[in-house]
Amino acid sequence: MSRLVRGVVARGKGAPVSVETIVVPDPGPGEARVKVQACGVCHTDLHYREGGINDEFPFLLGHEAAGVVESVGEGVSGLAPGDYVVLAWRAPCGECRSCLRGRPWYCFDSRNAVQPMTLEDGTPLSPALGIGAFAEMTLVAAGQCVKIDPAARPEAAGLIGCGVMAGFGAAANTGNVQRGDSVAVIGCGGVGNAAIAAAHLAGARKVIAVDIDDRKLEWAKGFGATDTVNAGSTDPVEAIKALTEGNGADLVVEAVGRPETYEQAFYARDLAGTVVLVGVPTPDLKIELPLIEVFGRGGSLKSSWYGDCLPTRDFPMLIDLYLRGRLPLDKFVSETIKLDEVEAAFTKMHHGEVLRSVVVL
Numbered sequence: 073m074s075r076l077v078r079g080v081v082a083r084g085k086g087a088p089v090s091v092e093t094i095v096v097p098d099p100g101p102g103e104a105r106v107k108v109q110a111c112g113v114c115h116t117d118l119h120y121r122e123g124g125i126n127d128e129f130p131f132l133l134g135h136e137a138a139g140v141v142e143s144v145g146e147g148v149s150g151l152a153p154g155d156y157v158v159l160a161w162r163a164p165c166g167e168c169r170s171c172l173r174g175r176p177w178y179c180f181d182s183r184n185a186v187q188p189m190t191l192e193d194g195t196p197l198s199p200a201l202g203i204g205a206f207a208e209m210t211l212v213a214a215g216q217c218v219k220i221d222p223a224a225r226p227e228a229a230g231l232i233g234c235g236v237m238a239g240f241g242a243a244a245n246t247g248n249v250q251r252g253d254s255v256a257v258i259g260c261g262g263v264g265n266a267a268i269a270a271a272h273l274a275g276a277r278k279v280i281a282v283d284i285d286d287r288k289l290e291w292a293k294g295f296g297a298t299d300t301v302n303a304g305s306t307d308p309v310e311a312i313k314a315l316t317e318g319n320g321a322d323l324v325v326e327a328v329g330r331p332e333t334y335e336q337a338f339y340a341r342d343l344a345g346t347v348v349l350v351g352v353p354t355p356d357l358k359i360e361l362p363l364i365e366v367f368g369r370g371g372s373l374k375s376s377w378y379g380d381c382l383p384t385r386d387f388p389m390l391i392d393l394y395l396r397g398r399l400p401l402d403k404f405v406s407e408t409i410k411l412d413e414v415e416a417a418f419t420k421m422h423h424g425e426v427l428r429s430v431v432v433l
């Protein structure tokens with residue numbers, strides 16, 4: 073039987089979101105219906121609402137979620153009602169060229185639910201990042217459900233599903249951070265602070281946090297930053313060099329998505345250092361890099377997509393680190409809110425007042 077539940081819907085470009093009754097069908101073949109317990113408010117939800125991703129309104133927002141499997145469809149194995157899961161936006165197919173070449177994060181055919189969730193009048197909803205979890209229940213592909221240790225509280229666990237994985241993976245997977253590295257992270261929101269935590273855990277010698285907001289820099293210390301730089305008052309490239317004996321950092325993670333911060337990241341790298349772009353640029357942004365600087369200083373410029381993660385490998389690992397006190401996920405949770413407070417949470421996010429607001433159901 074279809075379920076009628078409450079969910080947060082964005083009906084049109086720029087319009088405030090509203091809590092509406094949505095219809096969640098019974099899971100079909102390969103699908104699972106999940107009772108959502110907590111879901112973080114991420115920038116991408118706001119981008120959907122602003123029409124910055126596509127115009128397939130109405131959207132069912134929310135995509136950083138933990139919950140419990142309520143029922144599964146035909147042919148689903150290895151997942152059963154009662155399983156505690158974090159939802160992934162990509163369930164790699166395992167068969168396409170990217171998957172076969174060991175880069176499943178670029179899967180061409182990642183799996184999502186086939187049946188649509190709808191408004192009560194039958195209008196199909198587009199679920200944010202194939203999830204749609206600002207709702208009491210959601211429908212996903214079974215492969216999007218990653219089982220985790222039930223000891224992890226949902227408010228913290230759900231964050232693994234997007235922002236924390238993106239930042240942690242940018243440093244750990246894409247940047248391959250090593251013990252003894254000096255690391256600089258530009259932009260210390262949820263994503264940047266997760267990169268800081270990864271660098272700290274890997275045994276980086278210096279973890280330099282760069283932001284324009286002193287509150288963010290203060291929070292960054294709680295994730296393992298050894299030094300902080302306010303880029304509003306100090307040239308961050310000079311500051312990073314000064315903190316690394318004039319050399320620059322072995323790894324620079326850019327977690328803002330602006331041309332000026334990407335340029336700073338480029339110039340702040342050491343000889344043969346690595347620069348990872350994880351901040352999402354808008355399609356029109358460009359930078360100019362002198363080739364001689366690339367040629368003469370070597371290194372690599374990379375981008376990181378969903379932290380280049382394999383959810384079934386990385387989610388349980390991050391949860392283990394959390395449960396053993398080594399990854400302070402709770403510090404990302406600035407406040408817990410109800411479904412009807414998502415719009416207010418967007419405003420707080422916009423003003424930099426929170427790392428994450430988390431909807432608890």
Ligand code: APR
Pocket residue numbers: 115116235238258259260261262263264282283284285288303327328329330332333350351352353424427
């Ligand atoms: N220099 C340094 N830091 C900056 C600058 C700048 N010029 N401009 C903004 N920032 C800081 C903000 O103060 C904020 O702390 O960058 C941080 C960005 O963090 P959030 O806005 O909280 O965003 P977050 O969720 O961490 O995502 C960062 O990654 O996934 C993408 O779309 C996301 O592009 C965004 C980025």
Ligand code: ZN
Pocket residue numbers: 164165166167168169170171172176178179180181182
């Ligand atoms: Zn694939």
Ligand code: ZN
Pocket residue numbers: 114115116117135136234235
């Ligand atoms: Zn997100």
